Amino acid sequence: MNPNSNDPLVMIDNERHLFKVSRSNFTDPEVFAKERERIFSTCWLYLGHESELKKPGDFVTRVVGGRSIVFNKDRQGEMRALFNSCPHRGAQVCRERKGNAKAFQCFYHGWVFGQDGALRSQPGEDSYAQGFKDDPDSNMRQVPRLESYRGLYFICYDPQAVTLEEYLGNAKEYLDLVCDQAVDGMEVIGGTQEYAMNANWKLLVENSIDGYHAVSTHATYLDYLKSMEGGLTDVGLKGVGKDLGNGHGVIEYTAPWGRPAGQWISLWGEEGKNEIDALNARNEKLYGKEKADRIAYKNRNLLIFPNLIINDIMSLTIRTFFPQSPSLLHVNAWAAGPREESEAARQFRLSNFLEFLGPGGFATPDDVEALEQCQLGYRNSQEARWNDISKGMKLDEPSMDDEAQMRAFWREWDRRLTGSEQAQGVGA
The missing domain is CATH 2.102.10.10 (Rieske [2Fe-2S] iron-sulphur domain)
Known part of the structure; x- marks a missing residue:
């Protein structure tokens, strides 16, 4: 018998600014069964x-x-x-x-x-x-x-669920920033990227909106860009993390890489600069300077609870994933972009996608290794019982490398599994 079976799934100590998640949530077959029933059978997917x-x-x-x-x-x-x-x-x-x-x-x-x-x-x-x-x-x-x-189709197996618009709530602001990059609409480019990980699905949720691991886990990618003349700007990694309600979360931040949505790098040449300048001018005319600059120069990692990730970074990726068991997940990912963009811009976009976000890019193998190592580490979960998701909890405006957006996910996850509006107890 598990001696820790009476532990809560999530523990919050607001006075001490501590937020802890039981590691049994990543390994317990009973938790997995409840997720199938109370999340994947009731949420918009x-x-x-x-x-x-x-x-x-x-x-x-x-x-x-x-x-x-x-x-x-x-x-x-x-x-x-x-x-x-x-x-x-x-x-x-x-x-x-x-x-x-x-x-x-x-x-x-x-x-x-x-x-x-x-x-x-x-x-x-x-x-x-x-x-x-x-x-x-x-x-x-x-x-x-x-x-x-905005062209994204969702299904729900619960006939009594709230409307999709109500479910998306504050996340719509960020979906609009993505979709408004296109005048003629967005489109999925090419086919589906499919792969699997020997890890719990919630690890990929956390990882996808985690700005904290970028510099250490993906150091090779940043070194690669530095080695390419004109591959980076002098913009730093800086931004905010937000709880959007309903379990949705986002990090929005500046970064040094090129963005076909509006941030030019000299590697793309003068022709590329002219195209980016024209794109930014068009968006400023359509939306005003503040929103146009946000579209062009801000990156977004957006989570739609429970398992949709939209990475609007050096490329645009739609990623969804489903658990097959407590320790196995399957991933589907699609590159996307504006229908009207030029052949050159599309090439920049796909190169960025394949270099970083694709299954063979710099990021995904790093992330797979990290998440599978976490899953292996959970073999010690009876003794080493808790994950810590406390970073930035004491701050009024958490940074993009804090964990407010992860806590948003875990609060909704806990609410749906236990019926609790806020996890109870004090972490040990």
């Missing part, structure tokens, strides 16, 4: 971007929150999310990762479904009762809730 379904009939299939989903556009142009399971015997109806289809046919017994999931035909129809096809239970089931914000 990212499904995909509108640009992935350009034409009627386009579809992609994804596993979201443990469910197999078909995300498609029907012939009327309506976006749909269908459970990818045949109502007959349960086989996955669509076995392709993506494509274009006028209908979906289950290979097992040949039932055919329309783009809206409705049963159109089946072999041996005469053997079924009259009106069988009119029974809603004969159709592929629709996901209870499908809503979008």
